[in-house]
Amino acid sequence: MDLYMDMDMDMDMDMDDLYTNMNMHMHMHMHVNVEASTKIGALMTAIQAAMKASQLMESLRKDQKTATIR
Structure with missing residues (x-):
């Protein structure tokens, strides 16, 4: 069973005001390669992840929302 996750996080900081506005973009790429007998288990694992x-x-x-510049 071959199950791996590739996560890519991208943070944008905007210093317009006293509060820091952070826009977070998360791209999740899931690759699941399994044999037929374990497909359901792998699917459940992917869903839980x-x-x-x-x-x-x-x-x-x-x-x-509560983060301030320190």
Whole structure:
């Protein structure tokens, strides 16, 4: 089973005001190459990984709203 994830994060900082506006773009490329017998398991793994990544993005989004320049 060959399962690998390629994550690419790109951060944009905008210093217009006292608060830092961060625009985060996450590009997730998932490559899953498996045999027929393990396809369902790999699919579940990929779905769980995607859900974890979206939870991570959600918490980063919440943090960035309260982030100030120190």
